[in-house]
Amino acid sequence: MRMSCLALLVAASVTPALAQEKTFDLKISHWVPASHPLQKALEDWGTAVEKESGGTIKYHVFPAQQLGKAKDHYDMARDGIADVTYVNPGYTPGSFPIIAAGELPFLMSNATGGSEGLDAWYRKYAPKEMKDVKFCLAFIHSPSAFHSRTKKIVVPADVKGMKVRPADATMADFVTLLGGTNVQTSAPEVRDTIERGVADAVTFPWGSLVLFGIDKVTKYDMDAPLYVTTFVLVMNKNTYDQMSDRQKKAVDDNCNTEAAARLAKPWGDFEDSGIGKVKAESGHEVYTLTADQLAQWKKAAEPLVKTWADGVKKVGVDPDQAMKELKASLAKYNALAH
Template sequence: MKANRQSRPSRRLATSLAAATAALALIAPAVQAQDKPVQLKLSSWVPAQHPLNPALQAWADDIKKESGGTITAILFPSEQLGKAFDHYDMARDGIADFSYVNPGYQPGRFPVMAGASLPFLFANGKEGSAAIDAWYRNYAAKEMKDVKYCFAFVHDPGTFHSRKKITVPGDVKGMKVRPATSTVGQLITSLGGTNVQASAPESRDMLERGVADAITFPWGSIGLFGIDKVVKYHMDVPLYVTPFVWVMNKGKYDAMSAAQKKVIDDHCTSEWAQKVAGPWADFEFAGHAKMAALSGHEIYKLTPDQLDAWRKAAAPAEAQWAEGVKKAGEDPKAVMDALKASLAKYKSAL
């Protein structure tokens, strides 16, 4: 009888353990399915040593940490997965899972975003990145519907760098200029210049061969891409910024678990836009002093009258931009007012 009394708890324990094991067996596949490993291909077309790449890697490392190691990433810089011009379509088509895109490389395709590259809007790149992202979130789902929008950002303001000195808008007439964006290209055309299309990595060669006489570029990247070897005049004014976006393949996102999607969403914010853009903004800002220290280069400021002439010269480009926005079904005044309000909010307005 004693043995029987001892065996009953043992049998109950065994039954409970068996039930628990069976329950875990049912749950385990669901957990594994929910948290299956995901590896992301991140594509960046700037050189490996560009300050944007470490910032993107830090972003990816934080995603790995927050996902409990289930989301990992490999960064491919230097156009390894495709040309700079193709990066939006690369994300759309799944050639890359995340792509670094310059919307201005495809004139007319993203008319709303083009407004951010109109002259004399942005005072800086760091706060400006938070400002452009907060603004563009209202338009991205429609304008970039082929991809999952993550965030937008800008570099620190750029300007004209040229073989001959450019001080007034009339100096551009007859010149061949590589514009940073389609909006800057509209300004060049309205001033009687000719646009020469080239991605950043191709630009030095274009200038060296005389295919272009001038380029609009941020300060630090002039040295990074070797453009300081072929131009020597630099207009000292915050003329424009180039807007960029970091976008994701929709299918890759849709295949993730709800928990993994939340990790991605938490890393696609205005705060992360500023964090990723920050090191690059600092690099470009520091480029001004580096250029000033080089011999054989002239950095020149504009007089108030010259600056006023440039602001007036930019008006036709804004009118042309507005027409494109109207065709896309948006109100250009409302779009521009919203951008300026965001710039003021984030202390990045000129």
């Protein structure tokens, strides 16, 4: 009798807690095609959260700007249009000056380690810089460079007079610095922009060059680790705050540096495999840079570091300390470019 009473008491104490758990159906939004490796990576992320929440957090991935434009994805998470969004901070220049450090040329050598290094470093700054949302994780794509329709871009002076679609705000500053003109457009619109002659060249990773069909309208491809683009996954705060402790833990366990690497690796492998595809295509010239040419690019990029430093000083961050920490984090994960 005593045992059955105890069992009833235990059951009574457990059942209400589980009964209070709402079921969530997360809208996960991104802006690349469903055929992009990010689609499966986000589905895997959602599946992991669903499993660890005991099935109380479901998800649905919306690709290809179905819920909103690429540049609006941070605001979409903030405003609850989507629950989880994939954001390119560089699509809104000046809004996220700290994480823009990751966009500086010749800083990172590979996607997986670069993502781990960036994520581990940015966790200290995300609550300040992205306070309107719950920061989940940060990652990058593989190091990439210029692809041009009109001429080979070998030295910085070659950019002068060209119309370039930059990958992010830092590359936009670089194009301006070199005497080029920026053409702002989201990734899905790049092929059409170049085909119509609105832009002459683009900074874009290799695998995506083929996926978006941009290889059909470009001819000359620089093979150099010129830049990477930083990305983040962020979540609507209200959605997260309504969750039970168990549900929050399911999210938190997939919003860490290890999860950043899991998300980045398939995409990194996909981009790295793209260079072979482009080399195999007729009508493409893939070229490397000499040591002297590379030195010219690094010299030309130096003012970008000062521009970044000035931006973070305005938000009360010591740029020297922040950069020192970022380089140490990248070195720890074997992703600091030399």
